[in-house]
Amino acid sequence: MTQQPQPIDATRETPSPADESAEAPQSPQPAGGAPAIAGRSPGRMAWERMKRDRVTLICLGVTVAFILIAICAPLLAKVGGWGPITADSKAINPDTGNYPYGSFGGISAKHLLGVEPGTGYDIFARVVYGLRTSLEVALSAAVISTVVGTVVGLAAGYFGGKLDQILSRIMDIVLAFPQLLFLIALTPVIENALQTNAHGGTNENLRLLVLIINISVFAWAYTARLVRGQVLSLRGREFIEAAKIMGAGRRHILFRQLLPNLWAPILISFALAVPQNIATEASLSFLGVGVVPPNPDWGAMLSTAAEFFINDPAYLFIPGILLLILVLALNLFGDGVRDALDPRANRS
Template sequence: MTMQPQPTGTAGETSLSTDPAAETSPGTPSPGGAPTITGRSPGRAAWDRIKRDRVSMAALVISVLFILVAIFASFIAKLGGWGPITTDGKAINPDTGNYPYGTLGGISAHHLLGVEPGTGYDLFARIVYGLRTSLLVGFASAVLSIVVGVIVGLAAGYFGGWIDSLLSRIMDLMLAFPQLLFIIALTPVLQNSLQTNIHGGTNENLRLLILVLCISAFAWAYTARIVRGQALSLREREFVDAARIMGAGWTHILFKQLLPNLWAPILISFALAVPQNITTEAALSYLGVGVVPPNPDWGALLTDASQYALQDPAYLFIPGILLLVLVLSLNLLGDGVRDALDPRANRS
């Protein structure tokens, strides 16, 4: 009979962690009266830990709520009756420099979060559509950077030798770059050198693509460094040796043997990369090299709002607080996922 190499710690096996709660759970009592012990997969054990953590569950609920709002942005904006670039001339006072009528930036039954000074755009619609932009860039750049980082990290950790030395030096070089400064310098150059639309400006979808590529280009090295360290340890395990003896190729070992055992650090890296990328995108738009008005984006909203901070503070605080809540909830969720997937974490 031919023996098949079996990776350890995959999602389909019983957890081998030192945390008893991650390994077993009481089942149906046996005929003798003693309860049977049912094994749980690492994924199920991690989910049980997250459910017991109130902070992580609250962060998960808030994050899912933001994601649902972004997905159904078109429908939700219609509830307010205004589009993201629809001007309401009756909501701003031309005698005061087009500031909103009323208090708190013109909040009323017609404009749930008020209107923008000068333009008369509905702030609720702008925020809802801007959330879609921020989450799209954040998740897309996180996925791309994770994919590149996993491939590079696996190759460096498994092959070793000159391949590991070369890839490690590239990682060190990318980590040494001041990320935000280089993205600020690089993004306008790429936008101006690529195809422009009929109005002479860069197509908005192309601008978003460039943002995703630039953020990912400087973010993959963090994941690659983590995956490389894990792969260096796993390549000496018995199931990898068994795969080599049976004649398995390097692609099979990398993606069928090593990769399934790395899902925990990969998931943690992704969960922590999303809020960081959202913050980077907002900063780039705030500095004028990201999404360009009148296209809605939270960073661009904060840029415009900074001009009216004294006259209309609600215009600054509303998108600013929402951005804080979004990034904070995603960060807390990432911390919760990291703690849930680490069986050696100190939990009360």
């Protein structure tokens, strides 16, 4: 027996879309009405880790302050009223062997950090200009060594085979050299081959260029070894195989696929190379094969101050303490960057 259709009740209301949405099950909301968690980039997460590390933030502030002082060196020297190689003969006493008048190395309103014994140069002007010289050499050498080391490490790790063996042996040889000893030996040799100025001395810009190149020659191998190890662990990953299947060339894989995944170790290597280069440059100037006198440099100031330490210890302590603060701040900041970029690092 067939079922008869039921008549439509005209008095019954058709549910509205608003009613349907009200009756539909709602998606679960976070507890307490909190907003959904948004994705964060690795750089942002690293910065948030750094902000929780007070030591790293303090070292970052100290580093930025030193960089600003180096950039503003001409302005600061002009405010002080003395240039880095402008002597004040009235500030030294010829009766005491040209030592500064007064105590603490002649510190006064006229000379904020005193004057150099024997020459009468203003120490404040020489300190700020010497900081500029140290940072120029250190940063330039760090950039060159990082770029060269990154390219060599990429090539050795990705291509492998005989190229990897040759480049790895070159890295081993460079790392085995006693860097400071060879820099001391090579700098005078290269200096003798350089064009001399009208006074028979080496041109200052050429000497700085020699320092940058010499330091870079021995520093790139550390970055190359680090990058090579990272590339060896990445070249067999799925995204590299997918790029090969899609027909990507070697240049695309190296610089568009691998290199973006290496920015963290490269940045760490650069951050740790800068303080090492500053110490190396100061050591070379201290030993007499760095910046050409009388151009200002902290290492050269320490070398000269050793002769006057008994009667004028302030001249040794001022550049020595500043060099210690700068290198220590850069090293601790580099360690903080390494910890912030490494998600597996142990943090309190």
